[in-house]
Amino acid sequence: MTAPVVSASGLSLTFQTNDGPVNALSDVGLTIGKGEFVSFIGPSGCGKTTFLRVIADLERPTAGTILVNGLTPQQAREKRAYGYVFQAAALFPWRTIEKNVALPLEIMGISPAERQERVRRTLDLVNLSGFEKKYPWQLSGGMQQRASIARALAFDADLLLMDEPFGALDEIVRDHLNRQLLELWARTDKTICFVTHSIPEAVYLSTRIVVMSPRPGRVTDVIESTLPRERPLDIRETPEFLEIAHRVREGLRAGHSYED
């Protein structure tokens, strides 16, 4: 077995707020191997986004250890070890789609010729060829989010962190993007950490589902998916799929996620 991409143990994070301390994460331990597709699911406030932000060095844990590619999150961030996709596309409106995707490459000092080649390749990967010269506000929400995924892929990091990337999109577009994301994952062999609050989405996409619960944010269950890697959309009506979804729901219930 190769070295884990993410390994966390005893991870805790307490935010100091005006209403007193909030335990966003409490004693979280998790190891993510290369090539896995791990979903984090749970109600709001369960710390799933916070955990992703800790991996990305956007938050600092108050206790415990976490290593990303064997490095501290800060070192990993400085080595550009991951691409991060936010809840909103967060494309810069003054840049064309092409220039938005090229943004990380510019910052990393990659030559213009190489930049152009990589932008072309990643836009092709998310099926946005032909929209290079458009501005973000000229595209639909789904296309904007695809462009932001292309931007995260452009510099070819092995780890992709996605924070509810399809949360603001309608179900039809979401299905479509889920399928495209799986195809992309199969083609690129990246490790993906995916935060969601949709049970079908988590089951459909993941090789492993991490169920979390709030107050304090902690992991209540980790479910290995038995679904094959090749997943057509109608796999969601198979008994196997429904069985896994049921286990996720059970995990959420065990974490008191359905209580007020």
Next chain:
Amino acid sequence: MRWFKPSWQPLLAVVLCIGAGILGPMSAPEAAALADPTATLPYPWLGSKGFIFDLIIVGAALSMMRIPPLAAAFVLFVCGHAAVWLLLSGITGFEGTALLPFYLAIAAAWLLAWRCVTILSELEMPAGPARTLVRLVIPAIFGAWLLIVWEAVVRGAGIPFILLPPPSAIGARIATSLPILAADVRQTIFKAVLFGYVVGCASGFAAAVLADRFVFLRRGLLPIGNMVSALPIIGVAPIMVMWFGFDWHSKAAVVIIMTFFPMLVNTVTGLAASGHMERDLMRTYASDYWQTLFKLRLPAAAPFIFNALKINSTLALIGAIVAEFFGTPVVGMGFRISTEVGRMNIDMVWAEIAVAALAGSLFYGVVALIERAATFWHPSVRGG
């Protein structure tokens, strides 16, 4: 009534004409001539009075026929302006003698122009040079009528020249004083305003970036900047004249001080305008301070910076002109205004004001055009 579509402005214009006809003489000399038919007194509109009313009534009637809107607008334009031209030229030599029917006739002609502008602004036109022309003609007619009404009231009521000269006199003064006006513009705008504006805006911008970079400047300078930007800075003009002498340098100094703080305050606000998500994004790329500044925060601040540039374009002009009241060489717009008002040459004062208004609008317009080109992506520019 398929050939007739009434609208209230032409109808009211006709009513006003009839009212003017019933009231009788349009000026005091005409009333005197009517009272004493044996004497041959000259009076205004001796031969043209009927023609003026005919113009207005015929124009109003034609415009309400079912003819193409452009034709109606053209008829209204020609009749309204021909009538008012006859009215204004007829009163020459009889200033201050106008009676109520004169103003009624002016109002009737005005209503025709009003209807003309209404038709033009409701016109559905495909984009192109024709539409651009119409879009320019509408405010031109509008502005022209402000001057026409001013002219009519000043000359009709015989308002003393010292209080308010008619626009025609101001226009004539501009035409005969072009070299003086050009010299004043060169002194005030091309030296004091431009230099002060560029230096003031640039240094305000630089100070804002420094204040953003260094916490002690942000905490220390910004509250003072906010306070100073609320002060009436023009009060320092006499001090600047003492420091930097009578020539344009002291005026440029006033302009620099006036434009510095709006730019500082706006740029600092703008630098805080980029979203959390975008800044987190730059952090995930391990982008350094300057990269984040140039690729995210300055573009996001552009609408605020342009706002300051627009505010400053008017402030700079005010600053330079008022600063010249406190001592200049014998050239400059502020100098001209303050000395000519003392010599009762009010038309020259108005000529300078007109030139200043024109220069200020041009200045503002150029900045606004650059803004549209530079912040094309902003919702306020791209429209939604």
